[in-house]
Amino acid sequence: MPDLIAKPALGLPPLTHAGTTLAEAALPQITAIAPFPGQSAAVGTALGLTFPAPNCVTEAGEARLVWAGRDLAFLLGKAAPEGLPAAVTDQSDGWVALTLSGPQAVQVLARLVPLDLRDMPRGQAARTALNHLPLVLIAEGEGAFTLLTFRSMARTAWHEIGEAMEKLAARAALTP
Amino acid sequence: MRLTCPLCGPRDRREFYYSGAAVALDRPGAEAPPEAWDDHLHNRDNPAGVTQDLWYHEQGCCSWLKVTRNTVTHEILAVETVGGDSTAGGVA
Numbered sequence: 550m551p552d553l554i555a556k557p558a559l560g561l562p563p564l565t566h567a568g569t570t571l572a573e574a575a576l577p578q579i580t581a582i583a584p585f586p587g588q589s590a591a592v593g594t595a596l597g598l599t600f601p602a603p604n605c606v607t608e609a610g611e612a613r614l615v616w617a618g619r620d621l622a623f624l625l626g627k628a629a630p631e632g633l634p635a636a637v638t639d640q641s642d643g644w645v646a647l648t649l650s651g652p653q654a655v656q657v658l659a660r661l662v663p664l665d666l667r668d669m670p671r672g673q674a675a676r677t678a679l680n681h682l683p684l685v686l687i688a689e690g691e692g693a694f695t696l697l698t699f700r701s702m703a704r705t706a707w708h709e710i711g712e713a714m715e716k717l718a719a720r721a722a723l724t725p
Numbered sequence: 726m727r728l729t730c731p732l733c734g735p736r737d738r739r740e741f742y743y744s745g746a747a748v749a750l751d752r753p754g755a756e757a758p759p760e761a762w763d764d765h766l767h768n769r770d771n772p773a774g775v776t777q778d779l780w781y782h783e784q785g786c787c788s789w790l791k792v793t794r795n796t797v798t799h800e801i802l803a804v805e806t807v808g809g810d811s812t813a814g815g816v817a
Contacts, residue, residue: 603732603786618786619732619808663737676733678740678784 558645558703566714567721569651571707574695576646580624581617581638588634589620595633596624606674606687615674615697617685623697645703649710650693653717658694660713662686666694680709726799731806732786740784746770747777747791750807773797779807 563572584592589600593614599607601616608614612627629637649657655666661680671690678684682705685697698706726738746769753761770776774797780790789807794800 604734619788619806621787663739676785677736683784 558700559707561707564707564711564714565651566718567651567653569649569653569657569714571710571714572648573703573707574646574648576625576641576644576697578625578628578639578641579644579697580629581621581636581640582614582624582629582633583621583636583638585634585636592633592635595630596627601674604673604675606672608672613687615685615687617674617676623685643700644697645700645706647696647698647703647706647710648689648693649696650689650691652692653714654692654694656717657710657713658686660717661709679706682706682709726801728780728790728792728801729804730782730785730788730790731804732788733782736782736785740782741790742781742783744779744781744789747779749779750791775802 557573559573561573563570565571582592582596584600593600593607596612596614598609598612598614601607601614601622603616606613606615610626613625615623615625617623623640629639658666662677662684664675664677664686666686666688669688671688673688675686676684677686679686679696679698682698682702687695687697689695696706696710727735728738728741729735748765748769751765753765775793775795777791777793780792782788782790791803791805791807792801793803795802
């Protein structure tokens, strides 16, 4: 078995416009967990978390369970134990995590995401779109968001968000 | 246009994929005559008024939805999940 070198999806320095910062976040492990029929409570107990309702995130310490679709959640920050009553798929390295935080974060995402993100509290999440890219959006509270998208689309996502940040800053500069 | 997904809540039309008349849900039985299959596969109504069609929430929860809407007023009358809201449950 050769030794593989772990590389970040982008390896770019954080991008800041008008106090709002886009950065790549570490995403060591992401596991898709689809409970077998009627087993979501048992899955939650086995993970030490509650299986989330639609558009919700449950967390305990570093571990988070993010709702990601009908009978599907993504486990972050923790390895899935053996023998869960669920279909478990390791999706590590298939996704990239970006963080966007600052006073303009909501306005930047308003240009790309077809959801009203104002006042979206921590503990909420949404499976939606970032322009044309699939997106799992996690609200961190206080105008901060974690954005998960496919790793193969990381550069496109970075470009889209960076452009929205730039245009918003340009527009703000025009306003006296 | 917005559809209220029973799982995700109100969402923009661009999250959904349109997949034609909901007649696809009413398959003829195994013993059905060829005419019934011909009708099922090829013949569609084009109503001015209430119609039902299938939409797929592809940029969301990946549910198939049966949408009842009015083609004249553009009113969305009902959105139901084809496979039920959930088989596994879940809590907030």
